[in-house]
Amino acid sequence: xxxxxxxxxxxxxxxxxxxxxxxxxxxxxxxxxxxxxxxxxxxxxxxxxxxxxxxxxxxxxxxxxxxxxxxxxxxxxxxxxxxxxxxxxxxxxxxxxxxxxxxxxxxxxxxxxxxxxxxxxxxxxxxxxxxxxxxxxxxxxxxxxxxxxxxxxxxxxxxxxxxxxxxxxxxxxxxxxxxxxxxxxxxxxxxxxxxxxxxxxxxxxxxxxxxxxxxxxxxxxxxxxxxxxxxxxxxxxxxxxxxxxxxxxxxxxxxxxxxxxxxxxxxxxxxxxxxxxxxxxxxxxxxxxxxxxxxxxxxxxxxxxxxxxxxxxxxxxxxxxxxxxxxxxxxxxxxxxxxxxxxxxxxxxxxxxx
Amino acid sequence: xxxxxxxxxxxxxxxxxxxxxxxxxxxxxxxxxxxxxxxxxxxxxxxxxxxxxxxxxxxxxxxxxxxxxxxxxxxxxxxxxxxxxxxxxxxxxxxxxxxxxxxxxxxxxxxxxxxxxxxxxxxxxxxxxxxxxxxxxxxxxxxxxxxxxxxxxxxxxxxxxxxxxxxxxxxxxxxxxxxxxxxxxxxxxxxxxxxxxxxxxxxxxxxxxxxxxxxxxxxxxxxxxxxxxxxxxxxxxxxxxxxxxxxxxxxxxxxxxxxxxxxxxxxxxxxxxxxxxxx
Numbered sequence: 001x002x003x004x005x006x007x008x009x010x011x012x013x014x015x016x017x018x019x020x021x022x023x024x025x026x027x028x029x030x031x032x033x034x035x036x037x038x039x040x041x042x043x044x045x046x047x048x049x050x051x052x053x054x055x056x057x058x059x060x061x062x063x064x065x066x067x068x069x070x071x072x073x074x075x076x077x078x079x080x081x082x083x084x085x086x087x088x089x090x091x092x093x094x095x096x097x098x099x100x101x102x103x104x105x106x107x108x109x110x111x112x113x114x115x116x117x118x119x120x121x122x123x124x125x126x127x128x129x130x131x132x133x134x135x136x137x138x139x140x141x142x143x144x145x146x147x148x149x150x151x152x153x154x155x156x157x158x159x160x161x162x163x164x165x166x167x168x169x170x171x172x173x174x175x176x177x178x179x180x181x182x183x184x185x186x187x188x189x190x191x192x193x194x195x196x197x198x199x200x201x202x203x204x205x206x207x208x209x210x211x212x213x214x215x216x217x218x219x220x221x222x223x224x225x226x227x228x229x230x231x232x233x234x235x236x237x238x239x240x241x242x243x244x245x246x247x248x249x250x251x252x253x254x255x256x257x258x259x260x261x262x263x264x265x266x267x268x269x270x271x272x273x274x275x276x277x278x279x280x281x282x283x284x285x286x287x288x289x290x291x292x293x294x295x296x297x298x299x300x301x302x303x304x305x306x307x308x309x310x311x312x313x314x315x316x317x318x319x320x321x322x323x324x325x326x327x328x329x330x331x332x333x334x335x336x337x338x339x340x341x342x343x344x345x346x347x348x349x350x351x352x353x354x
Numbered sequence: 355x356x357x358x359x360x361x362x363x364x365x366x367x368x369x370x371x372x373x374x375x376x377x378x379x380x381x382x383x384x385x386x387x388x389x390x391x392x393x394x395x396x397x398x399x400x401x402x403x404x405x406x407x408x409x410x411x412x413x414x415x416x417x418x419x420x421x422x423x424x425x426x427x428x429x430x431x432x433x434x435x436x437x438x439x440x441x442x443x444x445x446x447x448x449x450x451x452x453x454x455x456x457x458x459x460x461x462x463x464x465x466x467x468x469x470x471x472x473x474x475x476x477x478x479x480x481x482x483x484x485x486x487x488x489x490x491x492x493x494x495x496x497x498x499x500x501x502x503x504x505x506x507x508x509x510x511x512x513x514x515x516x517x518x519x520x521x522x523x524x525x526x527x528x529x530x531x532x533x534x535x536x537x538x539x540x541x542x543x544x545x546x547x548x549x550x551x552x553x554x555x556x557x558x559x560x561x562x563x564x565x566x567x568x569x570x571x572x573x574x575x576x577x578x579x580x581x582x583x584x585x586x587x588x589x590x591x592x593x594x595x596x597x598x599x600x601x602x603x604x605x606x607x608x609x610x611x612x613x614x615x616x617x618x619x620x621x622x623x624x625x626x627x628x629x630x631x632x633x
Contacts, residue, residue, distance in 0.1 A: 052528050073534030085525035089547045099533035146529075158525075 002063030002076075002153040002186060003028045004049065009058035011044060011210075019044060019210045021058070026203075029184040031177075035197040036207035037233070042190045043158060045207070049188060050156050051075050062153055073102075078147035079156040083163060084139045086131040086146075093118075093127040096145045110149075117145040120179070137168045144179070155180075157189040161196065173199060194234050198222065206230050228350040231279045231343060237307055239279045240317040243347055248272035258292035258312050262337065267344065269353065276353065279343030282307070285319040291336035292317075299327050310335065383609065390414050390602035397598055414599030417590075418607065421600075423578065427586030432611060433496055434571075434582060435564050438503035439557050445504065446511025446556065447519075447549070451541050453512065454519035455527070465516070471509030476502070480573060487574055494577040502570050507560040518552035519545060554622035561619070565612045583608050 004026040011019035019041050026032045034042040047053040049060055051072035060067055067075045078099075086095050093114055100110045118124045121141045131139055140160060147155055157176070161169045177200050180187055191197055197204050198218045206213040206221065206229075213233075214226040225231035225239075232238045244255045246264065248271060253264045255278065262278075264270055285291075294312035301307075306321045310333065319335055327333070344353045388404055389397045396409030405411075418424050453465050476483075483502060484493075492498040522545050530540045546553070571585040587608070590600040 047528075050528075050532060052531060072528075072532045077532065079529065079532050081525035081529060083523060083525055085523060085529040087526070087529075087544065102534040102539075146533075 003030075004154060004186060004188065005059075005061045006049075007059040009045070009048065009060065010056045011041075011048060011053065012056045017056075017210070019048070019056075022210075022212055024205060024212070024215065026186060026188065029186055031180050031187045031189065031200060031202045032205060033189045033191060033197040033201035033203070034205050034207060035191055035194055035233075036213075038192060039209075040207040041210040042192075042207050046079075046156055046158055046188060046190045049154070050077055050079050076153045077156055078150045078152040078154075079158065080140075080143045080147050080160045082159040084131070084143045086139060086142055088131055090130075091127065092123060092129055092131070092134070092142050092145075095131065095142055096149050099146065099150050113149045113151075114145075117148045120148065120182075121145050136164050137172060140164065140172055141175075144176070148179075148183070153186065155185050155187040157187065159191055160189075161191070162193070169196075176200065195236065198234065204234075206233060208233075224352070225279070225343065226352050228277055228279065228345050231345070235281060237282050237318040237320070239281050239343070240285075242278040242280070242315070242317070244276060244278055246270045246272060246274040246276055258294065260290065260292040260334070260336065262342070263339065264342075264344070267353070270344070275347040277345040277347045277350070278337075279345060280317075280337045281341060282318040282320040284338040284341040285317070285335040286338065287321075287325070288334060288336040291334035293332060293334040296327050296329055296331045296333060299329065308333075386602050387606050387609075390599070390606045392599075394599055397602075411599070414597075414601075414603030415607075417597060417600040418603045421589075423581070424586065424604070426579070427581050427583045428607075428611075430496060430580055431565060431583040431608075434499045434503065435561060435612075435615075437496070437500040438507065438564050439561060441500065441504040442507035442511050442560055443553055443557060446508050447515050447546060447553065448541070449508070449512045450515035450519050451545060454516045454522075465512075468509050468512045471505075472513060476506045477569060480569070484573055492574075494575050494580050496575065496580055498574040499570055499580075499582070502574065503560075503564045503567075507556075507564075510559065511556045514556055515549060515552055518549045522548050550622055554619040557619045558616060558623065561615055562612060565608075 004024075006022055006024040006026075009019060009022045010017060022045065024032075034045060036042050044053060048055055049062075051067065051070060055068050062075060062077070087098065090098065096114045096117060097110050100113065114127070115124070118127055121144060123138070123141055123145055126134060126138060126142075131142065134142065143160070160176070161172055164172060173196060176189075189196075189200060201218050203215065204218055204221050205215050208229055214221055214230045216224070221230060221234055225234060228241060232241060242257055244257055247254055247256070251265060251268075253267060253270045255262050255264060255276075257278070270276070292312055294310040294317065296308055297311045297316060298309040299306060300309070301324075304322070306324060306327070308319050308321065308327055310317050310319060317335070345351060346353055385401065389401060391405045391411065391414075392409045393411040393413065396403075396405070396411075400409075403409075449468065453461060453468075487493045487498045492501070526544060526548075527540050530544050535543065566584055567582075568584045568588075571580075571582040575581070576585065583604070587601060587604040590597040590604065
């Protein structure tokens with residue numbers, strides 16, 4: 001077990017820099033999720049930690065060792081891949097034992113370790129099978145078993161659940177999380193799925209275009225997104241973004257949006273005629289007579305709640321209701337945001353205004 | 355899949371076509387084999403009848419086996435074929451792995467250069483090869499043949515194998531790297547077992563032309579000690595008299611080992627194809 005420290009890490013392919021000076025601290029035993037849209041550099045970052053990808057400049061340390069120039073096998077890590085990467089010509093037991101055999105570990109020790117990992121993952125009945133005779137979830141477990149038996153300092157997961165169907169994904173999510181609680185090995189987990197990020201992480205690192213957009217606990221990132229990108233990336237349905245302009249008269253500050261008067265007097269830093277973006281989560285919109293008016297466009301019942309897409313002055317906003325209003329498409333409704341939960345961003349830079 | 359269950363008529367037609375093709379393909383072999391068991395007169399009088407009690411004779415086989423060198427020729431052919439296949443597969447797979455796996459300057463050019471060999475027949479260079487062999491003192495050694503056949507087989511081997519190796523998942527190789535395998539071990543223990551069907555294909559493609567080749571043995575290794583079976587059988591074909599019994603018997607015997615090798619490889623081939631299809 002160990003902490004992982006990343007300092008001013010950069011990666012270029014030729015003249016193109018894809019990772020632009022990242023600093024990340026991962027504490028011992030922490031479960032960190034790297035999340036971001038495709039091409040944000042999250043997998044590259046993980047592969048650099050694993051040693052599968054070279055480092056252009058900067059420093060990665062695992063524990064108190066700088067691992068920049070160590071080959072993957074000497075970094076004391078284990079990695080679980082998206083398509084499992086099981087050795088197809090070896091049985092489940094041989095797959096799990098392989099890395100240990102490569103280290104010339106004692107045979108009896110290998111057997112106890114494999115048996116224990118199989119026990120933990122419920123794979124004992126399948127030890128003699130070949131990967132092709134296993135289901136997706138079982139293969140995923142074997143891949144994890146292969147990581148566990150090595151008892152590494154750090155687990156690396158590269159989108160491990162994206163090949164599974166929705167139901168199994170939720171189940172494996174819990175299993176991985178539970179496994180981490182039991183072993184408390186430092187874990188770095190890459191995903192593009194913000195729900196996985198929210199549900200599993202101790203700490204989320206949101207990446208975009210090789211830059212860190214925000215680092216924080218899941219709820220911190222959800223409740224206090226640092227900028228409009230994080231605000232719209234984390235959370236589903238996405239946060240509603242409304243471009244508007246502040247009006248100030250002495251101590252009073254407010255904005256007018258689609259016929260609604262939204263009081264922002266508590267935010268003393270806002271100036272008259274300042275251009276801002278309001279961010280309002282769908283669950284922080286309620287029905288009222290004096291709210292922003294719009295027309296119901298689409299109704300999406302999920303069972304536990306109803307998502308309503310409302311067209312408001314040319315833009316679409318989403319609201320979530322837990323009560324079953326009988327909405328109809330085309331119906332005029334008006335929505336009021338919860339004043340406690342309005343996020344304000346600078347329209348120019350997209351940065352959060354505290 | 356509405357056509358999964360085909361009509362009986364179509365099935366019969368398909369089988370009929372295949373059976374006719376099989377008969378046509380096997381007919382010459384069949385004629386060689388039956389005639390190798392007949393007396394000389396019977397061969398000429400009724401070449402297409404089966405040997406009966408009158409015409410049955412093992413004289414051809416006796417001649418061939420009495421000719422003590424026959425086993426040597428046999429051994430030479432075997433050494434040359436197996437040796438060449440070994441080197442073609444080893445070097446072909448290694449080159450293919452490098453081309454498929456590593457990004458380096460000139461990767462593309464190297465691939466094209468190797469593919470060029472598929473289009474240019476090696477026999478064009480026979481004179482140059484002979485000169486080279488004379489200078490290096492390899493004339494009349496089996497090594498001369500093994501080296502030439504290896505060179506001849508490599509382009510296609512690299513071409514086929516690199517295409518297959520590109521399909522081996524990167525994650526798998528990376529998993530191997532994390533498990534502490536060297537690049538050589540990744541090659542031998544992960545990639546090679548996975549491209550085994552492709553290796554079998556390459557082996558089958560190369561084996562038969564090498565076994566049957568007369569050209570290079572005649573030019574590079576015609577000495578008594580290094581004659582291959584195909585070349586050795588020529589002693590029975592004279593300018594004026596040909597000992598057909600012996601020729602046919604020698605040819606019949608020559609079929610056996612190559613058939614055995616084929617069975618070995620083709621089983622791999624079929625296993626590979628089906629396991630790939632079912633996934």
